[in-house]
Each structure stands twice: as structure tokens, then as C-alpha cells.
Amino acid sequence: MLDVYINFWLLFEQTCAFGAQRMKRHGEGYMHKKLKLSDIILLLLLFGCGMICLIPILNTIAVSFSDRTSAALGEVRFWPVKFTTASYRAIVQEKQFARSFFISVERVILGTCINMVLSVLMAYPLSKSESQFKGKKLYMWTVIFTMMFNGGLVPTFMVVKNLKLIDTIWALVLPGAVPVFHVILLMNFFKGIPKSLEEAACVDGANPWRILCGIYLPLSKASLATVALFCVVNHWNAFFDGKIYIDSPEKLPLQTYIQSLIVDLNPQQMASMTTEQLAEHMKMSSLTFNSAKVVVSMIPILLIYPFLQKYFVTGIVMGAVKE
Amino acid sequence: MPENNFGMQYYKMWFRRSFRPPDNKGVALKKNRNSVYYHFMLLPGMIFLIVFSLIPMGGLIMAFQNFQPAKGISGSRFVGWENFARIFMLPDFYQIFTNTIIISVCKIVLGMAAAVLFAVLLNECRFVGAKRVVQTAVYLPHFLSWVILAVMFRNIFSYTGVVNHMMQGLGKEPVMFLASNDWFRPIIILGDVWKEFGYNAIVYVAAMTNIDPSLYEAAEMDGAGRLKKIWHITIPGLMPTIVLMTTLNLGHVLNAGFDQILNLYSPLVYETGDIIDTYVYRVGLMGLQYSFGTAVGFFKSVFSSLLLILSYKLADRFAGYRVF
Numbered sequence: 001m002l003d004v005y006i007n008f009w010l011l012f013e014q015t016c017a018f019g020a021q022r023m024k025r026h027g028e029g030y031m032h033k034k035l036k037l038s039d040i041i042l043l044l045l046l047f048g049c050g051m052i053c054l055i056p057i058l059n060t061i062a063v064s065f066s067d068r069t070s071a072a073l074g075e076v077r078f079w080p081v082k083f084t085t086a087s088y089r090a091i092v093q094e095k096q097f098a099r100s101f102f103i104s105v106e107r108v109i110l111g112t113c114i115n116m117v118l119s120v121l122m123a124y125p126l127s128k129s130e131s132q133f134k135g136k137k138l139y140m141w142t143v144i145f146t147m148m149f150n151g152g153l154v155p156t157f158m159v160v161k162n163l164k165l166i167d168t169i170w171a172l173v174l175p176g177a178v179p180v181f182h183v184i185l186l187m188n189f190f191k192g193i194p195k196s197l198e199e200a201a202c203v204d205g206a207n208p209w210r211i212l213c214g215i216y217l218p219l220s221k222a223s224l225a226t227v228a229l230f231c232v233v234n235h236w237n238a239f240f241d242g243k244i245y246i247d248s249p250e251k252l253p254l255q256t257y258i259q260s261l262i263v264d265l266n267p268q269q270m271a272s273m274t275t276e277q278l279a280e281h282m283k284m285s286s287l288t289f290n291s292a293k294v295v296v297s298m299i300p301i302l303l304i305y306p307f308l309q310k311y312f313v314t315g316i317v318m319g320a321v322k323e
Numbered sequence: 324m325p326e327n328n329f330g331m332q333y334y335k336m337w338f339r340r341s342f343r344p345p346d347n348k349g350v351a352l353k354k355n356r357n358s359v360y361y362h363f364m365l366l367p368g369m370i371f372l373i374v375f376s377l378i379p380m381g382g383l384i385m386a387f388q389n390f391q392p393a394k395g396i397s398g399s400r401f402v403g404w405e406n407f408a409r410i411f412m413l414p415d416f417y418q419i420f421t422n423t424i425i426i427s428v429c430k431i432v433l434g435m436a437a438a439v440l441f442a443v444l445l446n447e448c449r450f451v452g453a454k455r456v457v458q459t460a461v462y463l464p465h466f467l468s469w470v471i472l473a474v475m476f477r478n479i480f481s482y483t484g485v486v487n488h489m490m491q492g493l494g495k496e497p498v499m500f501l502a503s504n505d506w507f508r509p510i511i512i513l514g515d516v517w518k519e520f521g522y523n524a525i526v527y528v529a530a531m532t533n534i535d536p537s538l539y540e541a542a543e544m545d546g547a548g549r550l551k552k553i554w555h556i557t558i559p560g561l562m563p564t565i566v567l568m569t570t571l572n573l574g575h576v577l578n579a580g581f582d583q584i585l586n587l588y589s590p591l592v593y594e595t596g597d598i599i600d601t602y603v604y605r606v607g608l609m610g611l612q613y614s615f616g617t618a619v620g621f622f623k624s625v626f627s628s629l630l631l632i633l634s635y636k637l638a639d640r641f642a643g644y645r646v647f
Contacts, residue, residue: 038549043453046444050460053521056475057463059485063478074481074488122368125361133361139369146372148628151379152620153600154607159379177371208360237468240582244608259470259586262477287478294474301466308466309459312525 057298064088064291071287087292096250096257097293103169104236104254105300111173111235116228119183124212126183127190147180153244160245171245172238172253179234182227189223190216226311229304236300254297262290386618399614406618415602422508423598427579429512431572437520439561442527443553461521473586476514477501507592514587515580526568527561534560567642574631577623599623 058078063071067082075081091097126143130136150156156175165171193216201211217224242256252260386406388399410416441461448454464472479485480500487497500506538556547555581600588596599619607616638644 039449042444042447043450046448046453046457049441049444049521050457052517053461053464056472056479057467059479060475072483074483074485077485118368118371121364125364128361133358135358135362139365142369142372142377146376148631149380149624150376151382152617152624153603154613154617154620155379155382155385156375157608158382158385158613159375163374174371175375177375178368180372183368208357208364212364233466237466237470239468239470240585255468255470258474262474290474291478294471298467298471305463305466309462312462 060291061295063288064295066288068286068288071291087286087288088296090289091292091296096252097254097296099250100252100254100257101296103251107169107172107253108232108235108300110169111176112228112231114173114177115179115182115231116224118178119186119227120212120217120224122178122183123186123190124208124216126187143180143183147184157244166245167247167251169251172235172241175241176234176238179227179231182230186220186223186227189220193219222311225307229308229311232304233301233308258290258293258297261293383617383621385614386621388614390614390617392613402614406614407622409615410619410622415597418594419597419599419602422595423577423579426508426511426584426596426598427576429508430515430580431569431576433512434516434519434523435565435568435572437516438523439527439558439565441520442524442531442561443557445524445528446531446557447549447553458521461524463521464518465522467518469580469582469586472514472518473583476510476587480510501587502589502591504592504595507588507596511580511584511587511596515583523568527564530561530564531557563642567638567644570634570637570641572634573637574627574634576630577627 055078059076062078062080063076064087065080065083065085066076067084068086070076070081122143125133126136126140128136160166160171160175165174197215197219198211201215206214237255239253239255239259242253243259246252246256249257249260382396384396385399387401387403388396389402389405390396390399445454445458448457481487482497482499486500491497498506500510534556538560539552542552542556577599579598579600581598581604584596584598584601585604588601600623603616603620603623606612607620610616
């Protein structure tokens with residue numbers, strides 16, 4: 001874990017060094033150019049952009065550490081008012097939160113493994129030309145067809161229901177088992193690997209399985225990492241499949257749980273509650289408590305964010321298509 | 324003589340072997356053997372694609388039926404185009420359709436403008452450290468889910484939230500932002516622009532590295548200022564990418580952001596915020612009108628795959644970009 005962080009910082013420094021090199025190339029004067037007014041305006045604008053993106057997140061963190069009443073009055077901006085960790089202590093006591101958190105973790109691990117295995121296994125044969133692999137075109141068109149056109153929400157739901165996957169973790173993992181976009185990303189990357197490597201291995205008697213494991217996978221570590229990280233983020237952030245495929249509240253993954261608790265509560269539901277339930281709900285869903293939950297659910301994303309940042313630029317430039 | 328003969332024999336063998344007419348039997352066998360491997364590798368993935376993507380397409384028959392879950396697809400009665408006719412008779416439908424188009428077109432246009440602007444700013448900045456810090460901050464929202472962001476938005480824009488607190492400080496009346504039909508669309512659109520502009524800028528930043536630096540030097544010689552250089556070199560240099568992204572986005576016009584709207588809307592703003600996807604979900608799954616929901620979904624799916632094909636063709640034509 002730690003060494004990858006260190007790697008990240010090394011990369012960061014390399015980038016800085018690269019910048020310095022570029023400055024040198026532009027001539028000595030470039031680096032010592034006088035700071036102009038336009039530079040200052042530019043910096044202010046850029047930092048403005050950065051701040052705009054961070055403000056809601058900082059505000060939420062501040063609220064989660066604040067006193068409940070001052071949060072409810074909207075007094076908290078970017079710094080906690082009357083600092084307290086009460087809401088975090090409350091989260092620890094809430095069993096369902098931890099349960100949902102681990103269901104999400106389980107889903108991420110299981111889902112990412114399945115996604116990676118299937119997309120590698122699909123991308124490799126699809127990266128072959130029609131002359132090397134008869135029937136490739138048919139497979140390719142099937143894949144493209146499923147990417148362009150889909151059965152829609154209701155029929156997919158019926159299939160999952162008929163397979164008796166409802167209310168199991170498989171309902172969250174299997175319908176999206178083949179991430180078509182990532183398959184195409186990997187396929188394009190595999191196409192770029194020189195053919196002579198494969199031919200040499202083939203002459204030495206290696207079968208395609210051996211070639212895939214021995215040549216293609218080691219050469220495409222970076223793009224595999226990109227795809228894996230994207231899968232992790234997608235699985236962690238998915239909430240909608242949990243909403244439609246999971247019925248029992250104790251099996252909800254984290255995002256769905258937060259969604260059902262905070263966002264989904266409509267006035268009719270509120271009206272049908274007893275006063276005790278309502279009081280319980282008010283206690284559970286106070287502003288500070290919700291913010292604390294959101295902050296905790298952000299932590300895994302923040303943890304892998306350095307890795308993400310290292311790889312996703314490659315991924316985007318490689319695919320150059322928005323998902 | 325016998326030795327000579329012997330040598331001749333070898334020579335003949337060698338000759339025959341090397342000038343044998345080519346039969347590709349060995350190569351073909353190998354190719355076939357490899358193909359078997361390829362078929363097996365594709366098998367598991369194809370099974371999943373067939374089960375979870377192609378079979379549901381068969382389920383689209385439901386759109387032409389009066390589907391009842393108890394009877395199943397085989398037992399339900401066929402009603403022809405009735406469900407589709409119902410879509411167009413629905414007074415809500417035009418509202419939903421225009422909502423979808425307005426929201427997504429605004430998102431695409433504003434999102435692109437913001438991304439290009441940000442990329443240009445980033446490109447102009449000479450301080451690498453500052454650049455990195457800003458980039459780190461700006462990419463972050465892209466990786467957070469709309470559930471999390473919706474909680475933040477709801478806190479910030481609530482009646483007693485920070486925004487209203489500030490507005491009161493300016494002496495204005497507090498507003499229920501997420502429950503007001505005037506405010507809902509702008510918040511949805513700007514919220515999406517806010518989430519994605521940094522991430523979308525990556526493509527433009529990458530495109531800018533391909534602009535020939537000598538152009539800038541020449542412009543500098545001619546005495547062009549910063550803004551002139553941006554306007555006459557950077558923006559034209561980005562034009563192919565801008566065209567490409569526009570055409571690719573065209574395919575997503577009917578996706579106005581299901582996750583975002585589902586998490587932020589309420590019955591009070593159905594008038595301005597309800598889109599096709601949320602409607603299908605509400606009516607088809609929650610309202611248990613399976614056939615009707617499928618019909619609406621079918622309509623959308625056909626329409627958007629046509630758009631997608633069109634956009635890929637346009638991208639190929641105008642930007643020379645092939646997705647496959």
C-alpha cells in the first residue's frame with residue numbers, strides 16, 4: 001500500500017522535473033519570466049475552479065464534525081462549529097451501516113474479479129484479425145450490438161427475477177459481468193502489442209492460453225490496472241441495481257442503503273409512520289449523522305484516488321470515448 | 324559411384340523438400356487449434372452477454388403484449404401497437420421528452436464549454452505544482468456517486484442549508500431550491516457540469532499537447548498577446564477534438580442523467596425534472612405496468628441506438644475517428 005503511494009509521489013516529482021525540462025527547452029528566460037498580472041488572474045481562476053469542486057465535500061466533512069443544532073441551522077461552512085465526533089460514534093453503533101459497508105466491499109472484490117477475468121478473456125480473441133480467428137466478426141458484432149442496444153430496465157429485471165438471483169449478491173455482480181466498454185478498451189490495447197512477439201511464441205509451441213498469460217498480460221499491466229480501478233469505482237458507486245434487485249434491507253449495499261435512508265423517503269412514507277418511528281427516523285437522519293455516513297462511504301474512493309489519478313489519464317486517452 | 328549416388332539421393336531429397344509445392348496443412352491445423360482456444364475463451368463472456376443482454380431483448384415482446392406476471396410472456400395476450408399508441412396519447416410524454424432533450428442538450432453544451440475553458444486555463448498556467456494541485460481537486464467529483472453528491476446537494480440547497488443561510492445574509496427570501504420548478508433544471512444542469520468538467524477536460528488537455536509549439540513562438544514574434552494566442556491557435560487546434568466529442572455526445576442525448584435526477588427530484592418537480600428513464604422506472608417497475616414501461620424503454624432504446632450509430636458515422640466522417 002505504502003510503496004504505491006511513494007510511487008505516486010515519485011511520479012509527481014517526475015512530472016515536475018518534466019515541467020522544468022520543458023522550461024529549459026523554452027530558453028533560460030522562460031523560467032525566470034516576470035510574474036505578470038495575467039498569471040495571477042490565471043492562478044486565481046484555476047484555484048477558484050479547484051475550490052468550487054472541493055467546497056461541497058469540505059462542507060460535508062465540516063457538518064459531520066459539527067454540533068447538530070448549528071448544522072441544522074446552516075451555520076456550518078468549511079470548519080466544524082462546536083466540534084464533536086458524536087455522529088461517528090453513532091455510526092459505529094449502527095449495525096446495518098457496517099453490514100452494508102462489508103456487503104459493498106464483498107461486491108467490489110467479487111465483481112471486479114469477475115469483470116477482469118471475463119474482459120481479458122474476451123478482449124484477447126477479439127483483438128485477433130478475422131484471418132487469424134475465423135468467426136471473430138460475428139462475436140464482435142454481438143458485442144457491439146449489446147453495447148448499442150439494450151433490452152431496457154423491465155425485461156432485464158424479469159430475466160434476473162426468473163434466474164432467482166433476486167436478493168442475492170449475484171444479482172449485483174452478474175448482470176454487469178461483461179463490461180463491454182472495458183472489453184473494447186483492452187481489445188484496442190492488445191491490438192497495439194507487436195505481432196512478432198506472438199509469432200515467436202507460437203513458433204516455440206506456445207498455445208494461445210500461454211501467449212495470453214505469458215506475453216499479453218505482463219505487457220498490459222498499466223491498462224489492466226486502469227480497467228480494474230474503473231471497475232472498483234463503478235461497483236462501489238452503483239446503487240440502482242441494489243435498489244431493484246435487493247429486497248431485504250439487511251442485504252443492501254452501502255450506496256443503496258444511504259440512498260434508501262436519506263434520499264428516497266417521500267412524504268407519503270413519512271405520513272404513514274408512527275410518531276415513534278418518525279422520531280427514530282429524525283434521530284437517524286439528522287444532518288450531521290447523514291454527512292458522517294457520506295464521509296465514511298467516500299473513504300474507499302479517496303484511498304484509491306491516488307492510483308486512479310495515476311492511471312485514468314492513460315485509460316481516457318486510450319479509449320477516447322466517454323462511457 | 325555408390326557414394327555419389329548416395330549424395331545425389333540426399334540432394335534430391337533436399338531439393339524436393341525445399342521446393343515442395345506449398346500445402347498449408349500444418350499452418351491451417353495450427354490456426355484451427357488456436358481458434359478452438361479462442362472460442363473457449365469467448366465462451367463464458369458470451370454466455371453472460373446472451374443471458375443478460377440478448378435474452379432481455381427478446382423480452383421486448385412484452386411491449387406488444389398486455390403482460391401479466393402470473394401468465395408469463397407465453398401466456399399474455401398480444402395487443403399490437405397499443406402500448407406505443409398510449410405513449411403518444413399521454414399528455415405527460417411530451418413534457419418528459421422535452422425535459423430530457425432540454426436537460427441533456429444544456430448539459431452537453433455547457434459541459435463542453437466549461438471543459439474547454441478549464442483546459443485552456445490549465446494549459447496557460449506555467450506553474451506545474453499549482454496545476455497538479457488544481458487537477459487533483461477537480462477530478463475528484465467525477466469519482467463520487469450521485470447518491471453521495473445528492474446528499475451533499477440536498478444539505479447545501481435545503482431550506483435551512485448553507486446557500487439559503489448566505490442568501491439571508493444578503494437580505495433575500497430563502498428558497499426551496501430542489502422543490503421549485505424554476506430552480507430545479509439549472510441545479511441539475513450546473514450540478515452535472517460541476518461534476519464532470521474537470522474529467523472531460525482531460526481529452527482537451529491531451530489534444531493541446533499535440534499543437535505545434537512553433538505556432539506560439541511565431542505568434543509571439545508577431546506580437547500576439549495571450550488572449551490572441553488562445554483565440555487564434557489553441558481554439559482552432561482543439562476544433563477537431565471539439566467536433567469529435569460533440570458528435571460522440573450526440574448519441575447520448577436521450578440519457579439526461581438518470582442517477583442524478585432520481586436522487587434529487589421529488590413529485591413537486593416532475594413538471595421540469597422528469598425524464599424518460601425516471602419515468603420508465605416509476606411507471607414500469609414501481610407502478611408494475613410492465614408492458615407500458617417496456618414500450619417506453621423500447622422507444623427510447625431504438626431512438627438512442629439510431630442516434631449512436633449516426634454519431635459514430637459522423638465522428639468517422641468529420642473527425643476521422645473510428646470507435647471500433
